[in-house]
Amino acid sequence: xxxxxxxxxxxxxxxxxxxxxxxxxxxxxxxxxxxxxxxxxxxxxxxxxxxxxxxxxxxxxxxxxxxxxxxxxxxxxxxxxxxxxxxxxxxxxxxxxxxxxxxxxxxxxxxxxx
Amino acid sequence: xxxxxxxxxxxxxxxxxxxxxxxxxxxxxxxxxxxxxxxxxxxxxxxxxxxxxxxxxxxxxxxxxxxxxxxxxxxxxxxxxxxxxxxxxxxxxxxxxxxxxxxxxxxxxxxxxx
Numbered sequence: 727x728x729x730x731x732x733x734x735x736x737x738x739x740x741x742x743x744x745x746x747x748x749x750x751x752x753x754x755x756x757x758x759x760x761x762x763x764x765x766x767x768x769x770x771x772x773x774x775x776x777x778x779x780x781x782x783x784x785x786x787x788x789x790x791x792x793x794x795x796x797x798x799x800x801x802x803x804x805x806x807x808x809x810x811x812x813x814x815x816x817x818x819x820x821x822x823x824x825x826x827x828x829x830x831x832x833x834x835x836x837x838x839x840x
Numbered sequence: 841x842x843x844x845x846x847x848x849x850x851x852x853x854x855x856x857x858x859x860x861x862x863x864x865x866x867x868x869x870x871x872x873x874x875x876x877x878x879x880x881x882x883x884x885x886x887x888x889x890x891x892x893x894x895x896x897x898x899x900x901x902x903x904x905x906x907x908x909x910x911x912x913x914x915x916x917x918x919x920x921x922x923x924x925x926x927x928x929x930x931x932x933x934x935x936x937x938x939x940x941x942x943x944x945x946x947x948x949x950x951x952x953x954x
Contacts, residue, residue: 730883761942769884769930769944782941817884829942831876831884 728752730832732818738838739808747803747835749818757827758801759819760793762786763834769817775801776824808839842867844933844945852951853921861916861948863931872934873914874942875905879927887929890914901925926952 731750739745751758760772773783775793790812792804801820805812815834821827843866853859865871875887888899895907905916914931931945 768946769932769942771941771943774941784941819884828886828889833881833883 728830730818730820730830732816732832732835734835735833736836736838738840741810741839742807745805745808745812745837747805747816747818747837749801749803749820749832750799751801751818751820752822752830753799755820755822755830757781757821757824758793758795759821759829760803761817761819761831762814763817764811764814772803772816781824805837808837810839813837813839842871842933842943844931844943846929846931846945846948848948849946850949850951852953854953855923856920859916859918859921859925859950861929861931861950863914863916863945864912865914865931865933866912867933873905873907874932874934875899875903875914875916876930876932876944877901877927878930878947884930887916921950921952923952923954926950 733748758775761769763769771784773787774781790806794802815836817834818832819829821829845864847862873890876884877887878884887903888897888905890897890907898904903918905914907914928947928949930947932942934942
């Protein structure tokens with residue numbers, strides 16, 4: 727069964743360092759998303775991406791964050807200068823279509839900022 | 841603003857017992873409603889969804905949920921719980937037009953006693 731894969735599963739970094747989280751969406755999917763879950767808090771929407779551009783972003787997704795689809799298979803989330811409060815589980819998701827297309831989530835990448 | 845409340849943080853049931861997980865939402869129009877499950881070390885998996893029509897929806901793994909507009913609720917039920925159902929369950933809402941931005945509840949962690 728096709729699935730969304732994320733790497734790394736866990737990354738530990740120092741405050742101020744750049745981090746790139748990688749996702750391989752399901753191959754025929756066109757819509758891509760990042761969500762995050764700070765420990766003990768709700769899963770929160772960060773950004774949606776379609777046709778090589780951001781279609782929607784939350785207020786969390788500030789200038790420190792960027793997303794990219796560098797090739798035909800990967801979808802990345804970059805955090806330019808990590809802060810302690812960026813420590814969270816980051817989930818990538820993809821869907822075949824927008825609107826009512828079902829979201830398929832990856833297993834998450836846990837980011838720990840020291 | 842849209843919001844989702846899951847009043848129960850932890851629930852423990854005995855294997856074979858029935859289960860009901862509560863979810864209340866706040867949304868001005870007809871919402872799209874979802875239940876996701878997250879098993880340890882796994883991503884978020886869609887259990888079921890409600891867009892319109894029959895207010896009782898069937899999902900995977902023997903789960904069902906009922907949309908009650910008058911109570912702004914979308915409670916998840918299962919008549920007989922299995923040990924493998926132990927996981928965290930998330931209710932989510934999206935504005936009409938679909939999935940692009942899900943608003944999640946805080947989750948309910950389910951433990952199952954043998």
